[in-house]
Amino acid sequence: MKKILECVPNFSEGRDLEKIEKIVDSFRGRADVKLLDYQLDKDHNRLVVTLVGTPEAIKPAVIAAMGVAIELIDMRQHEGQHPRMGAIDVVPFIPVKDMSMTEAVDISKEVAREVSETYSLPVFLYERSARSPERQNLAAIRKGEFEGMAAKIRDPKWYPDFGPKEIHPTAGVTAVGARMPLVAFNVNLDTANMDIANAVARKVRHVSGGLRYCKGIGVALKERGIVQVSMNMTDYTKTALYSSFELVRMEARRYGINVVGSEIVGLVPMEALVDTAAYYLGLENFTINQVLEYRLME
């Protein structure tokens, strides 16, 4: 079975198409690396690339692209709406197939060490790769952003995990880590009442008493005149999509409100949907090896 790793590097350049193409080009024409998608956002001034491939092939591709980005992006000139702390802001690795989280963490550490040495770049390990709980959360690391980072990493509490204890003059700092795939899962309610959307979200999301691997907020779909519970499923292997769906339905019912549909934004691992089908059909002894396409990927 071939191991498959996903990587979603975020670069701080969303406007200069020539630079963007040069960065993205690092991922093209490589055996066992597939460039699935890249999205640039001019307001955020940010480029998000999605690639998958074998760990052996992904690693040098990402390291090369980071080198290109360091050469092209000058953070002293960068402005945009999205918080950012470096030319390569964050590099998450996501185990997709036949890889454990431990293996993904190992890859993230290898990449972190190598880029810190090659490019004299301070690197923080975050999420599952973090060496202490306070570094798990990317927002905590990124606080102060590029402009505040020069001072921040002189504080022993914020020494980087790899590389020099001073920022790269033009590229700042980078966070590298491993995490589970995120599934963006939204459930629509037949009401325009945002109070209800928020009340339901509070019951379903982890932080206020709900499901362990579910984040959620209420969102208004103004054009349709309805509201949505917008969720990020942060570990679908432990908190299932159907669990959050049924909990939204259950909680909405107390307000006399119905679920009128749902959506998955972006990509979703096959297993999250297979698990959902298996739940509703009550499938016994079903394994993902019975999925024809899964066998094709062996």
Next chain:
Amino acid sequence: MKKILECVPNFSEGRDLEKIEKIVDSFRGRADVKLLDYQLDKDHNRLVVTLVGTPEAIKPAVIAAMGVAIELIDMRQHEGQHPRMGAIDVVPFIPVKDMSMTEAVDISKEVAREVSETYSLPVFLYERSARSPERQNLAAIRKGEFEGMAAKIRDPKWYPDFGPKEIHPTAGVTAVGARMPLVAFNVNLDTANMDIANAVARKVRHVSGGLRYCKGIGVALKERGIVQVSMNMTDYTKTALYSSFELVRMEARRYGINVVGSEIVGLVPMEALVDTAAYYLGLENFTINQVLEYRLME
């Protein structure tokens, strides 16, 4: 996107392991052909091989394997419980990914023509490849089996679609065709009453008034003391798994009986389960392109 075709050739040899290995070997070590499974049955004296791959790669592999089988199998010596009419009894082609049924039918006809010429083998086209309604059903073609086939194909009504109008002396005749993937889907009921299982099956299956692409019978699970509605879903793109599941549940209810689980036997195309998950979650605007693993197969 790479086209993927499945082929499940049935050979009339389930006992002689040396011969079986020689046949199966035809499918090994070929680029773009994956041997997923092969099962031999001594009572049936039959070998069922499951392979997938690109149509260009599958075609020569199947033709080569048929040549090996014709060389090794002498139907004059063959006996077994399963009905059969040739050394290669039947060769179904199944479109799996980015292939239309029309393309699979075309491949089946190309293979039928080529093996009939190369091996002087009479070939019948069946299922979706059949040239007349009475040849769609394999059982109708196979009636009389190997022993009766010499006389049968002299009747103009049963002239083969390709090849000589007399049987191959040792290999008999073969049926080649294209069909949809079958999904073997069984739903368990919390009763030991076979009358209920059969009554529910009658309401769900096509032949007695139920769903167009569903076959079904009642089956006793003696060890568990329950019964099962055992179904073959013959076109899951038109009759969904969840439709038959919900119809079984609905019909069982009139007897005060509950569904206590279900099972899928063997392989199932990803789309059948994704479609089921999308139904129960009420997913709007979801496409299979959002499934990460599907994108990996591009």
